Amino acid sequence: MATQMTPVQLRQQIRSGEFVQNTSGLCAGFVQCNVAILPKAWAHEFLQFCQLNPKPCPVIAMAANPGDTFLSEIASDFDIRSDVPKYRIWRNGALVEEVTDITNIWRDDLVTFLLGCSFSFEEALLADGLEVRNISEQKNVPMYNTNIPCKPAGRFNGNMVVSMRPFSPKDAIRMIQICSRFPSVHGAPIHFGDPAAIGIDDINQPDYGDAVTIKQGEVPVFTACGVTPQAAIMSARPEFCITHSPGHMVVSDIPNSKLAIF
Structure with a gap:
């Protein structure tokens, strides 16, 4: 399709x-x-x-x-x-x-x-030969609320929401290099590794989207997500x-x- x-x-x-x-x-x-x-x-x-x-x-x-x-x-x-x-x-x-x-x-x-x-930088990742797990598993990307505060503006404030894609450590480095070329679609990731460090209790239970497989030896890589404004709107x-x-x-x-x- x-x-x-x-x-x-x-x-x-x-x-x-x-x-x-x-x-x-x-x-x-x-x-x-x-x-x-x-x-x-x-x-x-x-x-x-x-x-x-x-x-x-x-x-x-x-x-x-x-x-x-x-x-x-x-x-x-x-x-x-x-x-x-x-x-x-x-x-x-x-x-x-x-x-x-x-x-x-x-x-x-x-x-x-x-x-x-x-979703815009996923194309560049695929073109470089990296597997984007939410695409290969035909799922919505997993997204999570975090403890990372946004800068407030008037009545708007709240914490950042992130999306997650798992990679081997070698591919995670390449992913960071590729995404750095695209600051207007979130740019380089904001965190990789331990989800608890940014307030995520269970990597297998995303707040939005679908859980994806994280294979042995892979690390979760977290990118700032455009669902963040929804958290600010709720506030x-x-x-x-x-x-x-x-x-x-x-x-x-x-x-x-x-x-x-x-």
Whole structure:
């Protein structure tokens, strides 16, 4: 199925409701994005939070005006109301619903943020011959809450969320080198080895996504994750907010190569 699908084809399937799965490993070569949509009254503080925490919250695109639904820098046909496989609806900091289309709840005061996603650098890892376990096992990447505090901005604060991919020590070093080329999609990992050192009690019980196999001799490698804003939103408790469901990303027409810094 979908590894050979183009971003346009995938977005068409998402828009029609045909595709509602996670997007890891799909549309190789193109940038994927996390989503946060907030009322205008909260947007400036959220942007400040992202600017202060660029590892977990790298801004790829932002709506020019409240109410904008089309972000042409992502794709000429992109519509934020229908082109995410699954959305989360938040009210007063609580998750109340997951849906596959937000057209009927869209508001003219909403501001869309698209943030870099680690799914983008997975392509570079695969091209270098590294196994990306969540792709080879056809699972959503495992994600964990940590004890690493983010820098607060106004009403937004909270701890970093990380994604995890296991590698042999040799491959982990290569993974760090490769990911360092892509700071706008989280860049180099923030930790590897002992999960307890960053507040993860059970590596086999992720807070989001699916557990993957960690083979004998492998070490878990942890990368800052774009689910971090959801933790900040839960703390800030805006009266209304929309995010992506973890692993269910915007797939853009932007080539990953445009994000590499060397």
